[in-house]
Structure formats: C-alpha cells, structure tokens
Amino acid sequence: MTDAPHSPAGDVAPEAWSGVHRGPLRAGEWVRLVDGKGRKHNFELVPGKRFFSNKGHLEHDDLIGREEGFAVTSSVGGEYLVFRPLLSEFVVSMPRGAAVVYPKDSAQIVAMADIFPGAHVVEAGVGSGALTCSLLRAVGPYGRVSSYERREEFADVARRNVTQFFGGDHPAWKLTLGDLAEALPASGERCDRIILDMLAPWDCLDAAADALLPGGIVCAYVATTTQLSKFVEAVRVHGGFTEPAPWESLVRDWHVEGLAVRPGHKMIGHTAFLVTARRMAPGERAPLKKRRPAPGAYGPDYTGPRPPGVPEMPAED
Numbered sequence: 001m002t003d004a005p006h007s008p009a010g011d012v013a014p015e016a017w018s019g020v021h022r023g024p025l026r027a028g029e030w031v032r033l034v035d036g037k038g039r040k041h042n043f044e045l046v047p048g049k050r051f052f053s054n055k056g057h058l059e060h061d062d063l064i065g066r067e068e069g070f071a072v073t074s075s076v077g078g079e080y081l082v083f084r085p086l087l088s089e090f091v092v093s094m095p096r097g098a099a100v101v102y103p104k105d106s107a108q109i110v111a112m113a114d115i116f117p118g119a120h121v122v123e124a125g126v127g128s129g130a131l132t133c134s135l136l137r138a139v140g141p142y143g144r145v146s147s148y149e150r151r152e153e154f155a156d157v158a159r160r161n162v163t164q165f166f167g168g169d170h171p172a173w174k175l176t177l178g179d180l181a182e183a184l185p186a187s188g189e190r191c192d193r194i195i196l197d198m199l200a201p202w203d204c205l206d207a208a209a210d211a212l213l214p215g216g217i218v219c220a221y222v223a224t225t226t227q228l229s230k231f232v233e234a235v236r237v238h239g240g241f242t243e244p245a246p247w248e249s250l251v252r253d254w255h256v257e258g259l260a261v262r263p264g265h266k267m268i269g270h271t272a273f274l275v276t277a278r279r280m281a282p283g284e285r286a287p288l289k290k291r292r293p294a295p296g297a298y299g300p301d302y303t304g305p306r307p308p309g310v311p312e313m314p315a316e317d
C-alpha cells in the first residue's frame, strides 16, 4: 500500500546490500562476550586492541577471523562465549542519547503496527536509533524508513548506532533533522505507517493524519498514563481515525530446573504503553464507539481533549 514505487532512500542500491552478518568476525564489527555468571561485555573489534575485565585480558586479534560461537580463555583463565550480538542485545548495550524502545516493545510495534517488507514508515523521534533498526529490518532494503529527530546530538548518536549495527548505510533509511510537526508536511511524504515515540505525540497528530495513506496506521509509544489519556482522546477528537486501541506488554522469564519450574524473580515491570489507530479515507468518519463514559471520566477535573458528543460529567460523590 505504498503511494508510488520509489527509489531507495539511501546511497546504497538495495540489490547491492545484504545486511547480513555471517562468516568470520571482522575488524569493526561488534562482539558480545558472556562469562560463566552471565555477565555480558559488548565491544567493537579493533586490530591490536586488548579487552580487559576482572578476569584478565584478551587480544582482539585472537577473535578477529574466527567463526562466531566459540569459547575463549582470558590471560588468567576466565572463560567467555563469543557471538555477534543479536539486534535485541545490541540495542540495550549501544551508546544512548535518549531512552530506547525496548526489544519487547519493538516486537509489538512491528507486529501490531503491521510493518511489512517494502512499507514506507515514518518515525519520530529517532532518539538513539533502537526502534529504527527493527523498522529497517522489517521493511527490508526495498522499503523506506523516514526518521525525524529535532535534536542534532541525538540524530548523530542514532546515525552511528544504525550504521554500526548494519555495518554501513542502510539503503532504506533517511534521517531528517527537524520537528515532525513541521518537517513532515514540508517534505510532502506519504506513508503506510507512522510511529510516534516522543513526549507530546498529540502535537504531531495532524501532520501524521495528513501524511498517512487511507488504511495506514498511527502507533504511539508513551511512558505515562496521562500521556496515554491525552493521545487517545486527541485521536478521537481528530475524527479521521478508527477507535484507538491502547495496550502494554509484560514479559516474564522462567526458571526451569528439574522440578523447580517457576517465574523468574526479575522482570521489567513497565516500559511504556502502545496505542494504534487506522486512518480513514479522506472525508470519512469512523462511527463513534457507543460507550457510556465511566463515572467521573470527563468530570470537572478532566482537562484533556473531549471526544465529540461527550458532555462534562459530574464528579463522583
């Protein structure tokens, strides 16, 4: 459902780009070392450099040129497993400017915002580039991810991270410095999906609605309940979207050892909430969901946008 066939966004031709890390480890790539206690070390391989830890040291040159998936022993007998980091491991260890979208949420965004190979996706802000990597993987070299970021220092961090992860320029990626609310309309871009990860996504809703093709999806990632309320109501007030669907995902590890099978003790309790809504065709309105607002939902204390037809309601006694 792209607006028109388009040429690749970057300077690299899609057919010349593989984006796959295989074969012997090369200088300039990242590796991930894990010791017997599960402690992780991620670093770039640099010829002539040494890796130090509380278990002595290792020469980078002893890792370069080997197929990943091996065990090495440090100068004082510490054992490490060596692999290339997965994307989910890279994004939580790479340098950060702003807070990143966690892998569990990137997975939800790719699935529930229906990011498909060849899609044209707009995202803002780019932050540290974590979500960007997942979006680029999902659209592939013939799609397009158009990222907007208003802070230059974050854009620089994201550019370094994304380039590092893919081992060069991704042909589907375009990064624009500027505020989405102004830069997106000025660009004239039309897109299939828009992902908003920022403090005030409601400020960008009009720009998102104008850029989205009919049937397209807007998806917001917000950290607090007050942001969630304000964004959902802003989507309802806009009127050109279907009823927004808000949710969050919780992921729990399990301890499995013989008969001792139980949930793990540690869990990331909260990262952020997600909301999606689909864009109606121009001039079309989705029938308003027939709902009786909960008592006090839009009472005198409520200061956000008010959905059409919902009067101010008295607060509960």
Ligand SMILES: C[S@@+](CC[C@H](N)C(=O)[O-])C[C@H]1O[C@@H](n2cnc3c(N)ncnc32)[C@H](O)[C@@H]1O
Pocket: 098, 099, 100, 101, 124, 125, 126, 127, 128, 129, 130, 131, 132, 148, 149, 150, 151, 154, 178, 179, 180, 181, 197, 198, 199, 200, 204
């Ligand atoms: C939480 S970070 C995004 C993290 C990113 N999604 C990641 O996974 O690494 C939020 C970013 O949005 C940027 N931002 C906020 N409002 C914006 C806007 N209206 N247009 C463009 N960027 C914006 C901020 O500068 C910040 O870098």
